[in-house]
Amino acid sequence: MNILTGIHRLAEHGAGDVKPLHGEGGEKRLRVGDHRVRFTEEGGDTLRINSVKNRRDAYR
Numbered sequence: 001m002n003i004l005t006g007i008h009r010l011a012e013h014g015a016g017d018v019k020p021l022h023g024e025g026g027e028k029r030l031r032v033g034d035h036r037v038r039f040t041e042e043g044g045d046t047l048r049i050n051s052v053k054n055r056r057d058a059y060r
Contacts, residue, residue, distance in 0.1 A: 006032035
């Protein structure tokens with residue numbers, strides 16, 4: 001549920017620990033506890049979630 005809450009908070013308020021990923025075609029990551037949500041922003045108000053993984057597996 002924390003992951004869904006983090007995504008909702010990002011979508012509604014733009015709040016969260018977000019950083020752009022280098023060399024990933026505009027992809028960004030949202031940190032939610034030990035998990036990383038990789039996403040891209042499409043259009044003005046659309047988020048495309050690409051993956052949700054534990055941090056130990058997220059960047060492999």
